[in-house]
Amino acid sequence: MEYFESIKDRLLFAIPKKGRLYEKCLELLHGADIQFTRSQRLDVCLVRNFPMALVFLPAADIPRFVGEGNIDLGITGQDMVAESEMGPLVTEVLPLGFGKCSLQVQVPEKGNLQTVESLSGKRVVTSFEVLAGQYFKELDEKTGAKTRIEYVGGSVEAACALGLADGIVDLVESGETMRAAGLHAISTLLVSEAVLIKSTQTKKSNHNLLIDRLTSRIAGVIAAGKYVLCNYNIERIRLKDATAITPGRRAATVSPLDDEGWVAVSSMVEKKIVAEVMDRLEAIGACDILIIALDNCRV
């Protein structure tokens, strides 16, 4: 009883309880300074510094809990939102840049069924019954065949080798699992990444301010992981070329140096292109180029 009372008025935030998204979600919560201690076996825990509780749930169940308004905020995969058919009841607040994968139709590399049309009418095993069902229904309408979609909860790639399926629909990231099972992809149903979701019709409107606060903290942590700060010195006459290379998010910060004719530039740069940016800056005469990691930010 005490337990229910303690979470009654709190914002409920659902986090995947295990699997591919779990560790990344914990990092995100930590970066956003959401303080909690998860006791063993307990799937609900109170947050110390916000009127909020974390609820650890299977990623697949989170869209339904959020869509139906029993949970206010959640993190799950876009694939799970699509599979749950909760799309209209769930608002995607923020893509999170991790958990990137594609849902693909896969067949044995050496089999005689190498197109989705030839797979139509055969047996397809998947954990994504809804999405695979929709996909093959559309295809079956063209071919006149009837594909059998069968559900398994995991290790989907084993189904063809075990003689359970002619093809599968499953997630692919690096492709390692697919290749190890002797499969290859012949079609993509969707691409997905982890996403912060909230109820489209939230039952507790008094939580909106807190949702905005958490969203901006999480967005800050995500941006800090995506960008670095690039500082360098350049002759003023080359400034235009330099800021074309590092335009910054709004504009680069340019400060005069004690040395007449030189300026210091400071600009945010996407981490994934930073080496190339440094090469280009160096080529136009920039010097003292420093790349500084961001711990956190609001941009």
Ligand SMILES: Nc1ncnc2c1ncn2[C@@H]1O[C@H](COP(=O)(O)OP(=O)(O)OP(=O)(O)O)[C@@H](O)[C@H]1O
């Ligand atoms: N290999 C992967 N790379 C990146 N993201 C993935 C990968 N596999 C799954 N995901 C994402 O993570 C979400 C949760 O999948 P995951 O397999 O971790 O959950 P689970 O099946 O509940 O856990 P487990 O596989 O441990 O039983 C998926 O819906 C998808 O969005």
Ligand SMILES: O=P(O)(O)OC[C@H]1O[C@H](OP(=O)(O)OP(=O)(O)O)[C@H](O)[C@@H]1O
């Ligand atoms: O392309 P890859 O990088 O190899 O990743 C893809 C694999 O990751 C997921 O499986 P998971 O590890 O969650 O196991 P599961 O099949 O038991 O859910 C997914 O279902 C694929 O099997």
Ligand SMILES: [Mg+2]
């Ligand atoms: Mg899995």
